[in-house]
Amino acid sequence: MAYNLDPVAVLLVTSDTRGNRVLFRYPYIQETEPESTKKQTTKETKKNLYAISIAESSQDVKKIKPLFSSFIKDGVLVGFSNETLANFLNVKSELCGKTFSVQIDDVRFVGYPISLSNLSRKKRQRQQNSSKQHNILAVNVVFVLRANLPESVCTCYQELAQQLSVAISQEENRCDYLTKEAKVMLAAYDEASVTGDDDPVSTMRVIVHRSDLAKELRHVYERLVGDGQVIFYLNQWLEINFCLPHKIHDLNTLGKNLSLEPIYRCLSYLRPYHGILLTKPEQELLRFLPLDSSPAMTRLIKLTKPVKNLKTLALETDLSITQIYQLVCHMVYWGYAMLIYPLCQSNVYILSPSADTAVDSQLSQEFSMCFHGLNLTQEMARFSFPSHMHDNLDILSYSSPRLIDQFNQVVVWMLQHRLINQLHTYVNLIPARRKEFSSSSTASQSISSTHSSNSSMQVIEESYLSVLMEDPSTTTLDRTTSLSDLASVNSEESTGGHSTAQSITQYTSQHSKSPSQEANSEGSAAEDRKAQWRLQDSLLNELKPQLKAAIVRCPASKNSDDLRLFAKLCPYFNGKHHLEEMMFYENLSRSQLVALLDKFKEVLILCYHEDPATSLL
Amino acid sequence: MIKCIFLSNFHITQGPVISHQVPKDYVSKEIFDSIHNFIITKPELQNRLIIVSSFGLKYVGCPIYIESTEYERNAFIFNVCFTFDEETDTSPYGPLVKKLANYLTQLEIELKFLSGSGNSERVPQFLKEVLHGLNQEKCCNINTAASCTVHLKLASSIHEPIAVEDHDVPCLVVPRDVMSKHQWDLTTQQILNYVDGLSHVKKIAAEADVELNLVKANLQNLLYNKFITMVSIFQYSNVYTVTRNINKLIEDDHLQKECIKFVAKSDRSPPDFHDVYMMYCAFTPGTTVKTLCTRQINPHTLKIDERKLVQFGLMKGLLRRMQKYPAALPGVPVTSRVQPLLPWLDGRHSFDQISCETGISHHELDDKIEADESIVVCWK
Numbered sequence: 003m004a005y006n007l008d009p010v011a012v013l014l015v016t017s018d019t020r021g022n023r024v025l026f027r028y029p030y031i032q033e034t035e036p037e038s039t040k041k042q043t044t045k046e047t048k049k050n051l052y053a054i055s056i057a058e059s060s061q062d063v064k065k066i067k068p069l070f071s072s073f074i075k076d077g078v079l080v081g082f083s084n085e086t087l088a089n090f091l092n093v094k095s096e097l098c099g100k101t102f103s104v105q106i107d108d109v110r111f112v113g114y115p116i117s118l119s120n121l122s123r124k125k126r127q128r129q130q131n132s133s134k135q136h137n138i139l140a141v142n143v144v145f146v147l148r149a150n151l152p153e154s155v156c157t158c159y160q161e162l163a164q165q166l167s168v169a170i171s172q173e174e175n176r177c178d179y180l181t182k183e184a185k186v187m188l189a190a191y192d193e194a195s196v197t198g199d200d201d202p203v204s205t206m207r208v209i210v211h212r213s214d215l216a217k218e219l220r221h222v223y224e225r226l227v228g229d230g231q232v233i234f235y236l237n238q239w240l241e242i243n244f245c246l247p248h249k250i251h252d253l254n255t256l257g258k259n260l261s262l263e264p265i266y267r268c269l270s271y272l273r274p275y276h277g278i279l280l281t282k283p284e285q286e287l288l289r290f291l292p293l294d295s296s297p298a299m300t301r302l303i304k305l306t307k308p309v310k311n312l313k314t315l316a317l318e319t320d321l322s323i324t325q326i327y328q329l330v331c332h333m334v335y336w337g338y339a340m341l342i343y344p345l346c347q348s349n350v351y352i353l354s355p356s357a358d359t360a361v362d363s364q365l366s367q368e369f370s371m372c373f374h375g376l377n378l379t380q381e382m383a384r385f386s387f388p389s390h391m392h393d394n395l396d397i398l399s400y401s402s403p404r405l406i407d408q409f410n411q412v413v414v415w416m417l418q419h420r421l422i423n424q425l426h427t428y429v430n431l432i433p434a435r436r437k438e439f440s441s442s443s444t445a446s447q448s449i450s451s452t453h454s455s456n457s458s459m460q461v462i463e464e465s466y467l468s469v470l471m472e473d474p475s476t477t478t479l480d481r482t483t484s485l486s487d488l489a490s491v492n493s494e495e496s497t498g499g500h501s502t503a504q505s506i507t508q509y510t511s512q513h514s515k516s517p518s519q520e521a522n523s524e525g526s527a528a529e530d531r532k533a534q535w536r537l538q539d540s541l542l543n544e545l546k547p548q549l550k551a552a553i554v555r556c557p558a559s560k561n562s563d564d565l566r567l568f569a570k571l572c573p574y575f576n577g578k579h580h581l582e583e584m585m586f587y588e589n590l591s592r593s594q595l596v597a598l599l600d601k602f603k604e605v606l607i608l609c610y611h612e613d614p615a616t617s618l619l
Numbered sequence: 620m621i622k623c624i625f626l627s628n629f630h631i632t633q634g635p636v637i638s639h640q641v642p643k644d645y646v647s648k649e650i651f652d653s654i655h656n657f658i659i660t661k662p663e664l665q666n667r668l669i670i671v672s673s674f675g676l677k678y679v680g681c682p683i684y685i686e687s688t689e690y691e692r693n694a695f696i697f698n699v700c701f702t703f704d705e706e707t708d709t710s711p712y713g714p715l716v717k718k719l720a721n722y723l724t725q726l727e728i729e730l731k732f733l734s735g736s737g738n739s740e741r742v743p744q745f746l747k748e749v750l751h752g753l754n755q756e757k758c759c760n761i762n763t764a765a766s767c768t769v770h771l772k773l774a775s776s777i778h779e780p781i782a783v784e785d786h787d788v789p790c791l792v793v794p795r796d797v798m799s800k801h802q803w804d805l806t807t808q809q810i811l812n813y814v815d816g817l818s819h820v821k822k823i824a825a826e827a828d829v830e831l832n833l834v835k836a837n838l839q840n841l842l843y844n845k846f847i848t849m850v851s852i853f854q855y856s857n858v859y860t861v862t863r864n865i866n867k868l869i870e871d872d873h874l875q876k877e878c879i880k881f882v883a884k885s886d887r888s889p890p891d892f893h894d895v896y897m898m899y900c901a902f903t904p905g906t907t908v909k910t911l912c913t914r915q916i917n918p919h920t921l922k923i924d925e926r927k928l929v930q931f932g933l934m935k936g937l938l939r940r941m942q943k944y945p946a947a948l949p950g951v952p953v954t955s956r957v958q959p960l961l962p963w964l965d966g967r968h969s970f971d972q973i974s975c976e977t978g979i980s981h982h983e984l985d986d987k988i989e990a991d992e993s994i995v996v997c998w999k
Contacts, residue, residue, distance in 0.1 A: 086663045089656070096653040097673055104657060105670035153708070352904055359944040359966040359997045379946045379966055379995055386998035387905040430869065430900075435891045577866045607893075609900040611863045 007155060007249050008227045010109060010146040011079040012219050015091040016184060017140040022088040025187045026216045028223050029078055030203040073109045079146050084202075091144050095119075098140060101160050105149050112156055113144035114164040116171045118180075138180055143167045143219075154261045155248055162232065162244040166222070169240040170215070179237050183215040231336070233292065241292060250337030251618065252420075264618045268341055269331050271615035274313040274323055275586040277344035278306055278330055281418055287338055302329050308345045308414055311586075341616050342417060343424055343582060345391070348592060350425045350610075351413065353385040354617075357421040365419060373412060381412055385422050388610070423612045426580035431572065433552030433605040549605070558601035567598055577609060621712070621754055622676070622702045624746045626733065627651070627658050629696035635659035639739075641747045646702060650674050658682065658698050665696075668713050677703040679712055681720040685727060695734050699723060699746075711774055719749065722769050730764055745769075780843045783820060783835045786975050787849045789842070790816040790934055798846060807837045814838075816930050819852045850933040851940050851971065853926050855909040856981055858941040858998065859902045865937050868896060874935065882928040884919070894921040898928060902938055904998060942969035944997045945984075951993035960987070964994060 014026040073081045091111060093102060098117035103110065117140045143166040145159045173179035187209050194205040210216045218236060225232045230249030235241050247262055280287060280303065287303050301319045312330065316323045333339040343349060358365060359382060366378035391413060416422045558564045574584050581595055599606055623645035630636045635655040637646065650673075651658070657671045658680055665684045670677060680700035686693060699719055703709055726732035733742060745763060749771065752759025758772035783789075791798065791814055798811060806829055813823045824834040841847045851857075868874055875892060883889045898916055908925060912918055918925040932938030946966035947953055953961060963973045974981055988994050 083663070086661065089661060090664070094653040094656075096649075100673065103670075103672040105668070106664060107667045110670075150710075353997060353999045355939065355941075355999045357997075357999055359946060359999065361946045361949055361966045363966075377948055379997065380948060383946075383995035383997050386996060388903070430896070432869075432893050432896055434893045577869055607897050607900050609861060609865060610903055611861055611865065614863060 005151055005155070006077075006148055007151070007230070007246065008077070009159065009223065010074055010077065010148060012223045013087060013091065013111075013113075013142075013144040013146065014215070014219060015088055015113075015142045015144060016138050016180070017088075017092040018138045018184075022092040024084040024088045024091075025184055026209060026213070026219060027079075027084070027087075027206070028210075028216075028220050030206040073107060074148065079109065091115075091142055092140060093142070095140070101164065102142065102144075103156065103160065108149045110147045110149045110151070110156065111144050112147060112160045112163055113142045114160065114167040115140055115142040116167045118171055118174060138174070138184060141167060141170055141174075141180060143170065152261060155246070158244075158246055158248070162222075162242075165242050165244060166219075166236070169236045169242060172240060173237045176239075177237075179215070183213050186213045187216065233290070243292070245336050247335060247337070265335065268615050268618065269334060271613070272312075272327060272330065272341065273583065273586075273615070274316075275311050275343070275582060276341050276615060277308060277311045277315075278333065278339040279308045279342045279414065279417055280306055280339050281337060290338070296329075298325060299329055299332075302326065306339075308342065308417075311344045340418070340420075343426075343613065343616060345410070345414070347391050349391050350388045351385055351391070351416075351422040352388045352425050353382055354421055354423045357382060365421075369415065372415060373408065376412065381416065382421060385416075388425050420618065423617045425610045426582065426613050428577045428580050428609045428611065429575045429599060430577045430607045430609060431549065431575035431605055432607050433549055435548070552605045553602070556602050556604050558598075564598060564601055568602055571595075571598070575606065580613060620703070620707070621750055622704065624750050625700050625702070626742060626746065627655070627680075627698045627700060628733070629659050629692075629694075631691045639743045639746060641743055641750055646676075650676075654678065658700060659696055668717055670709060670713070672705055675705050677705055677707060677709055679703065679709050679716050681717050683720050683724050685724060687728075690734070695727065697723070697727070697733055715753070715771055715773060719769070719771060722763075722767070726763060726767060729767075732763070780839045781849075783838050783842065783849070784975070785821045785831070786819050786852050786971060788816065788819045788852050788930075789814050789823070789838050789847045790850055790930060791846065792848050792934070793846050804837075806833055807841070810834055810837055814847065816850075817853065817926060848934055850930055853908075853929055854981070855912070856907050857929075858904065858907050859929060859932065859938045860904045860941055861899055861902050861932075862936060862939050864935070865896075865899055867935075868899070868937060878931055878935075881931045882923050884922045884924045888922055890922040895923060895928065898923060898925075899932060899937060902932075904941055941998045942971065944969055944999065945973075945988050945994050946997065947994050953993050954991050956987050957991050957994065960984075966997065 012028050013024055015022070015024050017023075073079060090104070091102075091113065093115050095117055098115045100115075102113045102115050105111070118137075119139050143163045145163055147156060147159060170180055174181065190205055190208045190212060193208070194201075210220055214237065218234065221234060222232050222242075226246065230246035232242060232244040247265055251265060282290075284303060284306075288300060291299060298319065298321055302315065302321070305315060305318050310318070312326050313323065316326045319326070321329075330339065330341070334341060359379060360366075361379050363378075369376070369378040369381075391410070413422070553559055553565075553568070559568075571584060571588065581592070584590060585592060585595055599608070623640065623642060625637050625640040625646055627635060627637050630638075635651075635658065637648075637651055640646065654671055654673055657669055658678065660667075660669070660682045662684065665682045668679070668681050670679050672678075678700050679702075680698045682696065682698040685695045685697075687695070699716065701709075701712055701716055703712070723733060727734060732738060745761060748761050749759055749769070752761070753771060753773055759769070760771075761769045763769055795811075803811065809827050809829060810823060813826045818826065820834060820838065821831065824831040827834065838847065842849060868878060879889050879892060879895060880886075882895055894916075898911075898918065898921070901911055901915055906915075908929065912925055918928070929938060933940065944966050945964050945968075947957075947961060947964040953964075957964070960973065960977065960979075963976070968976075970981055970984060973979070974984055979987075988996065
């Protein structure tokens with residue numbers, strides 16, 4: 003189910019001392035046709051000699067009523083005269099300064115009416131001086147949308163309407179912007195009425211030609227229909243910046259219901275080991291940035307490489323990791339960048355279920371433009387099965403380094419277009435049940451309770467706690483929030499969109515902490531064999547008996563180093579942390595980790611799926 | 620949830636007013652005054668569904684204009700508005716409001732139901748019944764006149780019914796005993812017996828001895844009303860892959876129990892959760908169910924029914940079917956064996972679709988396509 007996200011029209015409505023009017027509407031209307039045909043048909047029925055003339059009765063009422071007719075014809079708003087619109091889009095003063103939303107059959111009007119009657123004193127005086135002028139009392143910028151659009155899209159449009167309305171009223175306050183522009187527009191209407199030109203389209207053309215505000219509103223509409231990004235300076239003074247994330251991220255093609263939830267979810271899973279991939283060439287991005295953009299942003303864009311993780315970027319740009327998070331959240335929301343796991347040879351990729359495999363798709367043409375002699379479908383077929391980046395590089399087909407380089411570029415291109423997803427390995431600690439303790443229901447229950455979200459963490463943390471209590475060298479235990487708590491906090495925070503990204507600051511600092519941070523401190527204490535035995539005992543005691551028994555049964559548990567490492571990694575074994583995350587936080591090499599997992603494979607179940615941060619699905 | 624229903628009309632001296640409201644005084648006069656131009660509208664907007672959001676509430680109404688010399692101003696204007704919280708999705712209520720407005724128009728024209736002076740008791744009673752009926756039962760049937768019963772039913776979702784294909788497999792999502800309580804038509808009753816989550820539509824039609832299109836229409840109805848869900852047909856050559864949702868199975872105690880019960884081979888000895896989970900995790904891209912069951916895991920010894928395991932996984936989104944999309948590369952000639960299939964080899968058609976439309980079996984299709992080097996296969 004694909005939605006048409008484009009607005010049907012943009013309207014500028016004002017209310018002044020002489021009444022309400024629609025000053026500008028874009029796109030221009032072709033209203034004359036349907037009106038005239040309707041009139042003709044009604045006339046014809048009356049003229050028909052053979053028609054039974056029904057007496058003026060209640061039956062007649064139903065006939066006159068228009069049957070259901072759409073207000074949108076060929077993507078243009080029809081069926082509303084300017085007077086009608088002006089009347090109902092100018093609301094009572096109680097509704098000013100609030101978001102405005104009215105749906106009439108299949109169109110929805112969202113706007114933000116602002117009352118201009120309580121302007122500053124200075125302005126009042128100015129107006130009194132030129133007293134003959136009429137006052138504009140209220141202004142409303144309204145977007146006309148299709149009624150079937152999901153709420154989250156309408157809310158975005160509402161935000162833009164608010165930005166525009168507030169900016170216009172601000173400019174009116176500063177330099178009578180609206181009054182001047184309104185004068186220009188009204189003059190055009192007057193001219194049209196003098197010359198007897200009934201065609202509203204030509205009037206609108208004249209207005210666009212003469213008025214800056216009209217030009218700006220047209221620009222807004224065109225940008226929204228185009229790529230969904232609106233960045234300009236109203237009256238060359240106030241910056242308007244807005245993006246329609248639904249459009250930028252092409253959420254439409256993902257199917258399901260249209261919401262921003264996937265983006266916020268991605269951002270909530272942001273971790274220092276992630277990297278970013280720019281969706282546009284560097285130079286193009288830098289051109290997009292407004293003049294007063296933060297130099298940190300420019301630095302980040304310039305230094306970004308798909309092989310670097312955010313921690314490295316933080317070091318290289320000399321920014322704190324929280325600042326990097328803010329910038330990244332901002333860039334992801336605006337579609338300038340996407341989250342990835344930094345490219346490396348051991349990454350495993352698979353074709354995304356939302357990828358368009360059609361041979362003659364638009365994308366495949368773009369692909370052939372970028373990479374001569376390669377076919378997108380063929381490249382996609384390579385990723386039908388999970389493949390390492392280096393699996394594909396067999397010596398025969400990629401003999402020269404140039405070809406390997408090209409292959410890497412193909413992978414980057416496919417990542418940018420979300421054609422492939424990275425698969426990660428997740429680990430679960432679930433021991434097989436042995437015949438000895440076979441009371442079925444209790445066993446399954448205990449597994450679920452040890453693993454249910456936070457509780458497993460807490461159980462294990464407590465076990466560490468008991469160890470730490472005996473160790474005088476460690477005094478503080480500052481870790482209070484678990485990762486999942488953070489994630490939920492973060493997702494709430496990021497709902498504010500691009501403008502409120504800074505509020506993430508306070509929380510993201512804790513991201514860099516790992517679930518078993520405090521466990522590191524206990525390493526030295528465990529030198530003592532006795533202490534280690536105590537560790538083992540207490541650790542396993544805190545786990546459920548089944549788990550403990552199963553772990554002890556593994557041959558590798560006899561080796562104290564392995565067991566210690568295993569105990570340290572236990573908090574990660576809940577299906578929510580992939581190998582790369584463990585490697586990053588615990589400073590392990592892949593081979594070390596894989597070897598350990600192999601030693602304890604009796605109690606572990608491996609699972610392969612995408613990282614929620616890097617996949618929009 | 621409907622918060623309030625009010626009837627507003629154009630009073631001959633006072634203008635727009637709320638004449639009846641259930642529950643009383645939910646919408647204050649001040650609020651009504653600021654939005655009344657959307658409720659008692661100018662003639663251009665009459666008989667249109669109008670939804671206004673303001674003051675944290677949503678008002679769904681349809682202004683009606685009845686012209687007649689019997690009225691003092693030669694017209695009676697009214698609007699029955701449903702009021703909701705601002706977050707409520709009001710789309711299912713729109714058609715309902717319009718339907719109710721039509722009923723009331725009829726009742727007003729014939730009986731002066733709304734404008735008549737003797738009905739000041741009956742109208743609020745009627746609105747109350749509508750409010751309760753829709754909130755509690757999601758439908759109401761109210762006898763308002765000797766020849767008029769107001770039937771309103773809230774549809775769970777309004778969308779085009781999803782087409783049912785021959786190879787789809789319907790699964791019940793509501794327990795069977797709850798299903799049988801509904802008064803289904805005879806055909807549906809007959810079909811329902813054969814909906815076991817394993818047989819596909821065509822097979823059900825054959826077994827139930829009902830014409831295929833009738834079966835499809837019936838299943839479509841059930842699907843629309845969310846009594847069944849459709850999964851793809853189970854074959855041992857299918858490839859499934861586990862999704863991120865698999866974590867739900869670990870966290871959600873209830874789902875876990877449901878799963879173990881569902882996938883058990885026999886009710887008396889349920890499988891171990893470890894085994895069920897392990898089996899789900901073993902579904903990786905490139906592994907067919909056949910390979911999985913013969914080489915990696917023996918579901919029989921684990922007391923797991925692999926068909927039900929897959930079915931449960933698909934229904935709950937723990938598994939995702941991977942489809943094969945063959946595509947003929949442009950500019951490369953294909954062999955004569957594949958020539959007749961060429962229209963389907965554009966990368967848009969999956970194996971299921973091709974074999975359904977051409978009548979060629981998966982196996983045969985596989986043979987033909989693998990033999991031809993100019994065709995690539997994408998799994999997704």
